[in-house]
Amino acid sequence: MLDWQAWLDVIDINQASEDQIKVLEESHPKAKTSDYYLFLGHQPEILRQRSAAFNAIMYAPGGMSRAERELGSMVVSRINGCVYCASVHAQRFEQLAKRNDAVQQVFDDPYTAGTDAREKAISQFSIDLTKNPNDVNAASIQALKDVGLNEQEILDLIHSVAIFAWANRLMLNLGEPVFPAAQ
Amino acid sequence: MLIPDTLTYAETHEWIRQEDDGTLTVGITDFGQDQLGPLVYVQTPTVGSVLQRGADAGVVESNKTASDVHAPVTGEVIAVNDELANTPEAINGAPYEQWIFRLRPTEVFDESQFLDAAAYAKMIG
Numbered sequence: 001m002l003d004w005q006a007w008l009d010v011i012d013i014n015q016a017s018e019d020q021i022k023v024l025e026e027s028h029p030k031a032k033t034s035d036y037y038l039f040l041g042h043q044p045e046i047l048r049q050r051s052a053a054f055n056a057i058m059y060a061p062g063g064m065s066r067a068e069r070e071l072g073s074m075v076v077s078r079i080n081g082c083v084y085c086a087s088v089h090a091q092r093f094e095q096l097a098k099r100n101d102a103v104q105q106v107f108d109d110p111y112t113a114g115t116d117a118r119e120k121a122i123s124q125f126s127i128d129l130t131k132n133p134n135d136v137n138a139a140s141i142q143a144l145k146d147v148g149l150n151e152q153e154i155l156d157l158i159h160s161v162a163i164f165a166w167a168n169r170l171m172l173n174l175g176e177p178v179f180p181a182a183q
Numbered sequence: 184m185l186i187p188d189t190l191t192y193a194e195t196h197e198w199i200r201q202e203d204d205g206t207l208t209v210g211i212t213d214f215g216q217d218q219l220g221p222l223v224y225v226q227t228p229t230v231g232s233v234l235q236r237g238a239d240a241g242v243v244e245s246n247k248t249a250s251d252v253h254a255p256v257t258g259e260v261i262a263v264n265d266e267l268a269n270t271p272e273a274i275n276g277a278p279y280e281q282w283i284f285r286l287r288p289t290e291v292f293d294e295s296q297f298l299d300a301a302a303y304a305k306m307i308g
Contacts, residue, residue: 027246028220028246029220029221029246030220030247055223058223059271061269066224066242066244092248092249096242096244098239
């Protein structure tokens with residue numbers, strides 16, 4: 001998996017405030033050694049809210065399956081060109097779905113990705129909402145219903161796509177991925 | 184690292200408790216939860232489903248990674264810990280109190296195929 005490094009100064013963990021340490025510990029098991037979290041920790045309350053929203057959207061019980069939430073996230077990241085996010089969420093999709101066929105499809109051509117009609121509809125909707133959010137309409141929602149998604153699953157998908165619009169922009173504009181060969 | 188000597192352990196970091204009625208209660212070990220970090224999601228099996236020995240019975244997930252939970256023997260799932268859906272992190276705080284599922288075996292539970300506390304402690308180093 002790729003690593004990521006910030007272009008801007010990250011928190012010096014030895015100089016961090018009590019609240020910064022607390023929010024880093026709440027956010028991710030590796031947050032205290034991760035450039036991404038160490039940079040976002042400059043604004044601890046925003047990081048706290050981000051992490052709460054991320055966990056609620058991606059891990060909330062019920063609704064869309066975890067693997068399908070990861071599929072939507074992976075497609076958005078691929079479309080936005082966030083190599084790091086696409087890599088992380090491709091790996092998680094593979095862990096959960098126990099297959100990588102859809103991962104390969106998303107990386108090869110996200111516009112035709114999906115191993116069945118449901119996955120194809122999820123991928124297409126994620127692309128549409130990412131590229132042309134003003135064009136998404138009732139027909140877009142109906143296309144998801146036609147392949148079996150219920151309203152809670154659709155809401156979960158929209159939330160997943162939306163939070164990765166944010167996550168991708170943070171990753172793309174605050175630093176860059178580090179490829180294993182470059183380390 | 185807590186490793187109660189009253190339980191049996193799988194190499195895949197599940198603990199197994201044999202109940203008086205012959206059913207099995209399964210959770211993940213202290214070492215397992217520590218490796219994952221704070222849990223954010225637990226997927227439990229469906230009550231009434233029949234699992235084959237070694238089959239995936241659920242998933243425990245942190246921000247860092249996801250890990251399968253396995254059925255120690257073939258059997259029917261008779262209960263799941265529904266509370267974990269809303270409080271997955273409870274496993275981190277009390278891994279041996281927070282069971283994940285209960286199984287009624289349809290084959291003999293052969294403890295010799297698993298690890299006792301001493302063997303598990305040796306395995307994890």
